[in-house]
Amino acid sequence: MTAPKLVTFDVYSALLDIEGSLTAALAEALGLAPDEARPLVRIWRAKQLERAAASNSLGLGRTRFRDATAMALDYVIGRHRLDLADGRHKALVLAWDRIQAWPEAGEVVGEVKARGIPVAILSNGDQDMLEAVAAHNGLAFDHIFSSESAGAYKPHPDVYALPCRELGLAKDEVLHVAGSANDVLGAAAYGLPCLWSNRSGDAIVDPAYPPDHEVADLKGLLDVL
Numbered sequence: 234m235t236a237p238k239l240v241t242f243d244v245y246s247a248l249l250d251i252e253g254s255l256t257a258a259l260a261e262a263l264g265l266a267p268d269e270a271r272p273l274v275r276i277w278r279a280k281q282l283e284r285a286a287a288s289n290s291l292g293l294g295r296t297r298f299r300d301a302t303a304m305a306l307d308y309v310i311g312r313h314r315l316d317l318a319d320g321r322h323k324a325l326v327l328a329w330d331r332i333q334a335w336p337e338a339g340e341v342v343g344e345v346k347a348r349g350i351p352v353a354i355l356s357n358g359d360q361d362m363l364e365a366v367a368a369h370n371g372l373a374f375d376h377i378f379s380s381e382s383a384g385a386y387k388p389h390p391d392v393y394a395l396p397c398r399e400l401g402l403a404k405d406e407v408l409h410v411a412g413s414a415n416d417v418l419g420a421a422a423y424g425l426p427c428l429w430s431n432r433s434g435d436a437i438v439d440p441a442y443p444p445d446h447e448v449a450d451l452k453g454l455l456d457v458l
Contacts, residue, residue, distance in 0.1 A: 236458060237408040237426070240345050241355035241378065241396055244363060245332075246412025247430045247451065248342075248354075248372070251278055254332040255325075262321040273309050280305035282415075285357060285386045295384050298359045302326050329358075330365035334372065335432075341451040342372055348458060351375040353396060355409060357386050376400070388419025410454060417444045428454055 242248050252274050259277075260270035281302050288296040303326045310317050317325075345352050353376035354363050360379040367374055378399065383391040396407050409420040411429045414437050420427040421442035429444035430451050437443055446457050 236348075236350060238402055238406040239351050239353055239376075239396055239400065240408045240410060240454070240458075241353045241425075242342070242374075242410045243412040243416050244354055244356040244358055244366065246416065247410050248334050248338050248370075248412070249332045249366065250335050251332055255328060258325060258328045262317060262325055263315055273313065276312075277305050277309050280308045289385050289389055295381065295386065298357055298380070299326060299329075299362060302329055330362055331369045332366055334370040335451060337451050339370065339372060341454055342374070344455055345458065346373070346375075350458070353378055355392070355396060356380065357392075388415055388422065390419070390423045393420055393423035393425055408458075410451070411444065414438055418442050420444075428457055430454070 245251060252271060255274045255277070256267050256271045259265070259274055260267050263270065284296060284301040284304050285298060288294070303322070306322065306325055309315070342352055352374050354367065354374050355378045356363055357380045358366070360377065360381050363377050363379055367377065376396070376399070378395040380386050380392045383389065383395055385391050393409070396402060397404060404424040405426060407425050409425045409427050411417045411420055411427050414435050417427055417429050417437055418439055421444065427444045428446040428448065430453065431447050432450055446453070448454065448457070
């Protein structure tokens with residue numbers, strides 16, 4: 234492929250290890266074993282995305298991603314009748330600012346930049362959350378595009394339009410690195426070339442909108458560029 238003029242990265246699936254990072258924090262806060270906390274982290278993530286997606290349809294504006302994160306945690310606590318002190322609740326929501334990147338993330342982002350290609354975040358997170366987690370992991374991005382600026386969440390096309398609108402790029406000049414099937418759907422439907430870092434061996438839902446490339450982890454991006 235022709236080298237893109239910008240590579241954008243999804244954060245919460247492509248770059249960050251949510252389950253690996255948050256399981257220990259949730260286990261400690263609730264006094265649970267890691268094996269007990271891990272499925273709760275998965276529910277927390279699922280409900281966070283569910284509430285965020287709902288805001289695309291409610292016609293009431295974009296619910297802040299941090300608020301969706303807090304609501305999803307409240308769901309987990311209430312649904313499973315768990316006890317969590319207020320201070321620990323706030324600390325767990327803020328833990329999303331310190332989620333660890335996948336082991337190869339720093340190397341890959343750095344190598345893309347070394348090849349002369351600017352890099353950016355293109356994510357559902359709030360701007361402050363994205364800036365915090367990038368700084369925590371020492372990831373130096375040229376641009377951070379938050380769904381907050383679009384007023385909607387992925388897979389809404391206004392999110393994927395952000396780098397084109399802000400930087401004056403054509404769609405085919407941007408390569409988006411997706412971390413989930415839903416992100417692939419949104420990028421492909423908007424018309425961005427898309428590479429899927431499919432760590433979990435997931436499958437796409439709509440075959441009309443496949444990724445241009447599918448790799449096992451972020452290192453596969455370097456073979457494509």
